[in-house]
Amino acid sequence: MKRFLVSLIGIVMSLPVLAAGGGDTVIRQAEWSFSGPFGHFDKASMQRGFQVYREVCAGCHSLKYIAFRNLADLGYSEAEIKAIAAEYDVEDGPNDEGEMFTRPGIPADRMPSPYANDNAARAANNGAYPPDLSLIFKARPNGADYLYSLLTSYGDAPAGKDVPEGMYYNAAYSGHLIAMPQPLYGEDVSYADGADDSIDGHAKDLVNFLAWTAEPFLETRKRTGVAVLTFLILLVGVSYGAMKFIWSDVKKA
Amino acid sequence: MESKEFKNPVVSWIDHRLPIFSFLNHEANEYPTPKNLNYFWNFGSLAGIALVIMIVTGITLAMSYTAHTDYAFDSVERIMRDVNHGWLIRYIHMNGASFFFIVVFIHIFRGLYYGSYKAPRELLWMLGVLILLLMMATAFMGYVLPWGQMSFWGATVITNLFSAIPLVGENIVIWLWGGFSVDNPTLNRFFALHYLLPFVIVGVVVLHLVALHRFGSNNPLGIDTRGPQDTLPFHPYYTIKDFFGLSVFLTFFAAAVFFVPNMMGHPDNYIPANALQTPAHIVPEWYFLPFYAILRAVPDKLGGVLAMFGAIAVLFVLPWLDRSPIRSARFRPIFKIFFWLLFIDCLVLGYIGAMPAEGIYVLIGRLATVWYFAHFLIILPVLSVIETPRPLPQSISQPIFSAAGGGLAGAMSAPKEKVE
Numbered sequence: 001m002k003r004f005l006v007s008l009i010g011i012v013m014s015l016p017v018l019a020a021g022g023g024d025t026v027i028r029q030a031e032w033s034f035s036g037p038f039g040h041f042d043k044a045s046m047q048r049g050f051q052v053y054r055e056v057c058a059g060c061h062s063l064k065y066i067a068f069r070n071l072a073d074l075g076y077s078e079a080e081i082k083a084i085a086a087e088y089d090v091e092d093g094p095n096d097e098g099e100m101f102t103r104p105g106i107p108a109d110r111m112p113s114p115y116a117n118d119n120a121a122r123a124a125n126n127g128a129y130p131p132d133l134s135l136i137f138k139a140r141p142n143g144a145d146y147l148y149s150l151l152t153s154y155g156d157a158p159a160g161k162d163v164p165e166g167m168y169y170n171a172a173y174s175g176h177l178i179a180m181p182q183p184l185y186g187e188d189v190s191y192a193d194g195a196d197d198s199i200d201g202h203a204k205d206l207v208n209f210l211a212w213t214a215e216p217f218l219e220t221r222k223r224t225g226v227a228v229l230t231f232l233i234l235l236v237g238v239s240y241g242a243m244k245f246i247w248s249d250v251k252k253a
Numbered sequence: 254m255e256s257k258e259f260k261n262p263v264v265s266w267i268d269h270r271l272p273i274f275s276f277l278n279h280e281a282n283e284y285p286t287p288k289n290l291n292y293f294w295n296f297g298s299l300a301g302i303a304l305v306i307m308i309v310t311g312i313t314l315a316m317s318y319t320a321h322t323d324y325a326f327d328s329v330e331r332i333m334r335d336v337n338h339g340w341l342i343r344y345i346h347m348n349g350a351s352f353f354f355i356v357v358f359i360h361i362f363r364g365l366y367y368g369s370y371k372a373p374r375e376l377l378w379m380l381g382v383l384i385l386l387l388m389m390a391t392a393f394m395g396y397v398l399p400w401g402q403m404s405f406w407g408a409t410v411i412t413n414l415f416s417a418i419p420l421v422g423e424n425i426v427i428w429l430w431g432g433f434s435v436d437n438p439t440l441n442r443f444f445a446l447h448y449l450l451p452f453v454i455v456g457v458v459v460l461h462l463v464a465l466h467r468f469g470s471n472n473p474l475g476i477d478t479r480g481p482q483d484t485l486p487f488h489p490y491y492t493i494k495d496f497f498g499l500s501v502f503l504t505f506f507a508a509a510v511f512f513v514p515n516m517m518g519h520p521d522n523y524i525p526a527n528a529l530q531t532p533a534h535i536v537p538e539w540y541f542l543p544f545y546a547i548l549r550a551v552p553d554k555l556g557g558v559l560a561m562f563g564a565i566a567v568l569f570v571l572p573w574l575d576r577s578p579i580r581s582a583r584f585r586p587i588f589k590i591f592f593w594l595l596f597i598d599c600l601v602l603g604y605i606g607a608m609p610a611e612g613i614y615v616l617i618g619r620l621a622t623v624w625y626f627a628h629f630l631i632i633l634p635v636l637s638v639i640e641t642p643r644p645l646p647q648s649i650s651q652p653i654f655s656a657a658g659g660g661l662a663g664a665m666s667a668p669k670e671k672v673e
């Protein structure tokens with residue numbers, strides 16, 4: 001019966017891999033500071049990623065679950081957050097006259113979306129809907145490596161592959177034809193801190209940022225997890241000892 | 254139940270009029286339990302604790318959840334981001350469903366291996382199967398609530414199964430939906446039922462326990478206890494053993510919740526439901542995969558639905574399919590082989606359920622489905638007639654083999670004496 005448990009755990013562990021499916025997509029792997037049980041966010045990289053998002057992605061992609069106040073997680077001070085928020089125009093209202101009005105953003109506001117609604121987003125993008133990026137990291141299998149690969153795998157289609165008008169070749173995308181034009185070229189976003197501004201550097205910074213937007217509580221989760229597991233492993237030891245002690249007067253049948 | 258004297262006069266006064274303390278003392282303290290239970294007997298109490306964890310986290314989540322198609326997905330993200338420890342409560346609930354099923358599946362296979370479904374525990378077993386059915390309904394409706402892509406499309410696929418019913422099928426589906434597709438009325442009723450059913454499960458669990466305490470636990474030898482030398486009081490022996498098992502269970506559970514909380518979920522459920530965009534593969538939660546494989550193994554829609562429900566129905570009548578008077582697989586050499594084949598068959602069905610229904614997977618799925626039913630409907634009834642069981646020990650405390658006799662058994666039993 002021992003085999004039973006082992007096999008059951010085995011099959012459960014292998015299920016996400018089975019469900020993820022295959023295909024001929026090419027996924028590149030990279031090192032991520034947030035992976036592993038002691039994972040943590042790289043704040044400098046996340047700030048750069050936020051800059052890439054604002055200067056490149058935000059033209060089409062919303063980030064609607066993120067409020068400006070959340071940016072404190074990236075290491076911004078309250079004053080910096082107020083300044084960032086104030087750069088955005090936010091629609092508010094209705095006011096006492098019943099009119100909608102526009103005002104500068106405040107930390108409690110969510111990031112404004114680039115389009116008024118989904119239909120406007122589609123209309124501006126050849127019918128393809130640019131998804132909200134807040135959860136994109138968790139909404140794709142193997143999110144970190146997948147997004148990193150997607151951002152860095154644009155290229156010329158191999159001979160014989162027909163790329164229709166308005167589509168682009170991407171080796172990491174399922175079916176290889178993606179409606180999103182190549183977003184990152186390197187050097188188009190200039191970093192103040194002199195970090196790597198190649199496509200690779202931009203992509204990694206952006207992934208670090210999107211890992212945070214999807215799971216802002218990741219560091220707390222893992223830190224709590226280490227404490228909880230330490231406690232539970234001790235509890236396993238203590239309760240095992242208590243069990244052996246109580247059962248010591250019973251002869252095995 | 255005879256009334257017991259309690260030292261505390263208040264307890265005594267209450268107990269004389271309302272014998273709850275006598276009841277608890279009798280059922281949770283003195284309750285005689287076979288002394289030879291192995292760790293597989295931990296999973297019953299673990300299932301009970303998993304149910305409590307699910308109810309507590311579920312009620313807490315319901316306080317911040319909005320059952321409306323426009324707000325459900327956002328309200329879940331609100332819980333994850335803005336409710337204090339909301340991410341923890343939700344990840345416990347999400348992974349708790351999977352761990353509840355892991356525990357219950359082990360509990361069921363333990364019952365199958367040691368023949369716990371046989372007389373006089375048939376109703377105990379059938380109540381357990383009923384709990385499994387209720388759990389499946391609850392889990393299915395709970396998975397719809399976050400209103401992600403898999404929620405929506407899973408609900409669409411599963412509710413559409415009822416359209417296979419002849420004549421009234423289409424009407425039943427519209428009645429289930431409360432409209433002409435899975436939409437806001439569907440989400441609302443699923444939320445109402447998802448909140449209700451766990452308490453129905455609690456009720457059936459109480460009946461399950463009443464039935465259990467009538468004859469007490471089965472045991473690895475599958476023979477009846479013959480007196481106090483074969484049993485131990487439940488407390489402290491099994492309370493501490495269950496506590497140890499619980500701490501091991503919680504360790505695995507916490508590892509999943511804190512380090513791989515989305516491992517057993519599907520990434521597509523982090524995409525808001527979209528009725529105009531079908532996911533490439535609609536896959537149910539892992540615990541439904543064997544049943545999903547059986548559903549798809551039958552080329553006919555109605556046949557598939559009947560087969561899927563039949564897979565549970567055979568469990569209901571299992572006590573009358575396996576007529577062998579020997580409970581434990583330890584003394585049934587051929588049954589033991591077929592038990593493990595059935596176990597592997599269920600794993601194969603689970604694997605096939607996760608794969609697309611094409612090519613070789615279809616054939617393997619069909620063979621595994623046929624094997625599943627053959628096990629219960631042909632192999633078990635035949636085995637109960639043709640199998641020669643190994644000799645049974647006379648009692649739990651004296652493992653003398655009735656038919657084997659002789660020196661070996663004597664040598665084994667000689668040094669045994671009960672100290673307690």
